[in-house]
Amino acid sequence: MIDFFSGLDAWVVVSLVLAVAFVLTFEFINGFHDTANAVATVIYTKAMAPHLAVFLSGAFNFLGVLLGGVGVAYAIVHLLPVELLINVNTGHGLAMVFSLLAAAITWNLGTWYFGIPASSSHTLIGSILGVGLANAMINNIPMADGINWQKVIDIGSSLVFSPIAGFAVSALLLLGLKWWRPLSKMHKTPDQRRKLDDKKHPPFWNRLVLVVSAMTVSFVHGSNDGQKGIGLIMLVLIGIVPAQFVLDLSSTTYQIERTRDATLHLSQFYQRNNATLGEFLALGKSQDSDLPASSSCNPEQTEPTINALLNTLKGVTDYHSLSAESRIEVRRYLLCMDDTARKVGKIPELGAREKSDLEKLRKDLTVTTEYAPFWVILAVALALGLGTMIGWKRVVLTIGEKIGKQGMTYAQGMSAQITTTLAIGLANVWALPVSTTHILSSGVAGTMVANKSGLQGGTVRNILLAWVLTLPATVALSAGLFWLASKALA
Structure with missing residues (x-):
C-alpha cells in the first residue's frame, strides 16, 4: 500500500490522503445516517437494548462490506461516461471527487440533523451526476454524452421501484400475519405490551425474528452501501x-x-455476427490504427482496439512488467471494448443466446479492471461500522413513532425488516444500488396503512420532500462546486 506514494509530489500525496479521508468520512456519516434505519424497529420495539443493537449492527455492516464484492461499486463508477473515466488527470480527478463528496456530505448531515430519513444512495448518485453534467458543460460535450444515461435509467428504476415494492410487500406481509394469527401478541405496540401484559420485551419468537432481521438488514446494507x-x-x-x-x-x-482470451473471443464473436454488426462496428473496413490515449470510445475503432490490446498483452504474465503508460492504455482499451460490447448487446437484431454470450465475455474482459484492494474494502468497512455506532437516536424516533399515527407493533417491525432484507439482497444479486432508508421507511408506512393506523402527514411529507429534492439539490450543489474548482484549476 505504501509503495504507491513513492515518486509522487508532496501536494499529490496530501490531496490523495485528503480525498480518501473525505470518502471515509462520507461512509462514516452514512453509518449513523442510514444504519439507524436498520436498528430503528428493533430498538423501538425494545427487542434489544439500543447500544447492543447498534454495536451488533455495526459489526454486521462491517461483515457486509467485507463479503459484498464490488458489483455495486462499479455500477456507481460507471454512472460517469467511459470517456471521462479514461481521460481524467490528477487535478481534474481531485476536483471531481472533492466536489461530489462535499455535496453528498453536506446534504447527508443536513437531513440527519433534522431527523429526516433521507437516502445516502440518492445523495451520492445525485452528486456523481452533477459532476458529470458540469464536466459536459465545461468541455462543450453534448448533455446526452455527459453521463452514462443507460446506467442512470437502470439505477434510477431500482431507486424508484424498490420503495414502492417495500410499501406493498410489507403491507401484504402484515396482512398475512394478521390473517394467520389475528389474536397474537405480536400485533401489540411496546406501550400496549407494557400496560396490558406488564412486560417490557416482545414475546420470545417475535423478539428473535426482530433481532435476526435487524442484523440481516445491517448486513445487506453494508454489502450494498459499503x-x-x-x-x-x-x-x-x-x-x-x-x-x-x-x-x-x-x-x-x-x-x-x-x-486476453476474452478479447480474442470477442473478436471472433463480432466476426461471427458480421451480418448484424458489420456496419455498426465498421468491420473489415479501412480504419485508423492510431489510438491516442485521449481518444473517445468509438465503436468503429473496435477492430484496431482489439488488435492493439492483443499486441500489448502478448507474452505478458504480470502487469508489473508493463510500463505505467501501457497499463493506462490497457485499461482504456478494456473500458472502450466493454462500452462497445454493452452497446452491441442492445441491438435488437442480436439473438438472445448471442447476447448472453456477450455478457459472459464482458465479465471476463473486466476481471482485472473492476476490483478493489483489500485495504480499501477494510477501510470502508471500518468507517461504516464505526459510524453505525453513533448518531442513531434522531432517525429511530422518526421511524418508530412519527410515520404512523400510532406506535409500531412487533408484527409491523418484522414485516418491514424482512421486506427490506429481501429487497436489498436481490439488488445485490443484480449489482444495483438501492436505498435502505427508502425501502424501510416505505415498508413501515405500508404496514401502517395495512394496520389502518393512518400516517402522520407532516412526517410523510418531509420524507417525500427529501426524496424528491435530494437528486436535484445534490446535482446542483456538486455541479456548482465542480464548476468553481475547474475554473480555479484553469
Missing part, C-alpha cells in the same frame, strides 16, 4: 495515481490470460 464508498475510493485512486490502480497489479497469470 460498495458505494469502495467505488468512490477507486475513482480517487485511479484518477490520482493511475499507474498503480488502473489495473489490478495483483492479477494472476490466469486472470491476465482470461482477459
